[in-house]
Amino acid sequence: MxxxxxxxxxxxxxxxxxxxxxxxxxxxxxxxxxxxxxxxxxxxxxxxxxxxxxxxxxxxxxxxxxxxxxxxxxxRLLGGGGDGGATGAESRDCYLNMYAVKKPDKVDPNEQRLSKWLNCALSGEPLTEPCVIDGLGNVFNKEALVRALLDRNLPREFGHIRGLKDMLGIELSRINGDGDVQFHCPIAGLEFNGKYRFYALRGCGHVLSAKALKEVKSSACLVCHGDFKEDDKIPINGSEEEVKVLRQRLEEERVRAKESKLKKMKNTKNGEEPVGLSTGKRVSSGGGDANVDNGGGGGKRFKAVDAMPKNATKEVYASIFTSSKKKNGLRETFSCRSLPLGRN
Missing domain, CATH: 3.10.20.90 (Phosphatidylinositol 3-kinase Catalytic Subunit; Chain A, domain 1)
Incomplete structure (x- = not known):
């Protein structure tokens, strides 16, 4: 009032x-x-x-x-700075740029790890036997990898795979059950889910856990008892350091294979290694080199006297393979010249 x-x-x-x-x-x-x-x-x-x-x-x-x-x-709402809220000092460009780039969705690391061990590294489909690994320990479905090689659409990250020789067939031990994990170690029983380290043996292809190989110290496979060396163990889905070592080993093996091939070709070219007559190349023998003709008509026809030993008479050496005298135009057999063809 x-x-x-x-x-x-x-x-x-x-x-x-x-x-x-x-x-x-x-x-x-x-x-x-x-x-x-x-x-x-x-x-x-x-x-x-x-x-x-x-x-x-x-x-x-x-x-x-x-x-x-x-x-x-x-x-009044408390705040205005230092509490994570806006102070009004930001420009409009900063505000828009904050939402301009879409942040990638967070991926559960456990799901990512499990997917790497349960699915093919190429197709992403569940692992289905027959399975193979490459020289770096990646696991594939063989059918998917072969199809990619035939279609020539293999990703660049798997460019080190050039053919069947770069694959190693592996033997996985299946679990009897309906769980997500299908395979395990046949010795230790550890699941093939990425929580434990596994190795594939190069010789037989059996996949065993690192725990089993450590507890049962043996130079033979614990499944098939086949011998193997320490270098024959390929870590499956290994760490960055293990993959780096495997990549270096793969490059060294390819360099050695290339050098061996070049050395073999060089020896063949120099005549140090005999080659079959069907190849049409020079043959190294005690009496010298001789050319052969494969039916093309371009080379010299091979004759026995061309490869006869030294100090041998030409007529005598030729008589071993054929008659030196023609009788009534009849041909004679190699096994017995006394039974010419046409008289039987």
Whole structure:
């Protein structure tokens, strides 16, 4: 009410949960009104009139708060910096750039590890026998890998695989059950799920856990008892360091194979290694070299006397293979010249 005219008037109070109609009996401040109506209200709450905040010391007078006006109770939100919220200092470009690049979805590392051990490294399909590994320990379904080689669409990361000789067939021990993991170590019983280290033996292809090979110290396979060396153990899905060692070993083997092939070709070209007559190349013998003709008509026809030993008479040496004299034009056999063809 007004202190001079004592004329009562009505105002409205509005908060988030309720709306009150109030008739002030005597002038009072907004702070006293707030504490009398809401005893436990925090000090951060304040009144607004027509969207403008009012100070708590404002008195309820018609000149300051007109009759039938609505006072809205609001609360200040703490923050403005240091709490992870926006301070208003960022430019619009920074705000837009924050959402311009889509962040990749987080992948569960356990699911990623399990998928690497249960699925083909090339096709992503579940491992299905027959399975093979490459020289770096990656596991494949043989059918998918062969199909990719035939279609020549093998990814660059598997460019070291050039043919069947770069694959090693492996023997996985299957688990009798309906679980996600299908294979395990036949000796230790450990599941083939990436939690344990496994090796494939180069000679027989059996896959065994590192625990089994460590506990049963033997130079023979624990399944087929075939001998193997330490270098014959290929770690399956190994660490970065193990893959680096395998890659270096693979390159060294290819260099040695290339050098061996070049050496063999060089020896053949120099005549140090005899070659069959069907090849049409020079043949190294005690009596010298002789050329042969494979029926093409371009080379010299081979004769027995061309390869006869030294100090041998030509007629005598030739008589071993054929008759030196023609009798009535009849041909004679090699096994017995006394039975010429046509007389039997």
């Amino acid at each position: 007004n202190s001079k005219s004592q004329t009562p008037y009505q105002i409205f109070l509005q908060s988030q949960s309720l709306t009150l109609a109030l008739t002030p009996i005597q002038p009072t401040t907004l702070s006293r009104l707030k504490s009398s109506l809401f005893p436990s209200i925090p000090s951060s709450c304040y009144f607004t009139l027509n969207g403008k905040p009012l100070d708590d010391s404002t008195q309820l007078l018609p000149s300051l708060v007109p009759p039938f006006s609505t006072l809205v109770l609001a609360c």
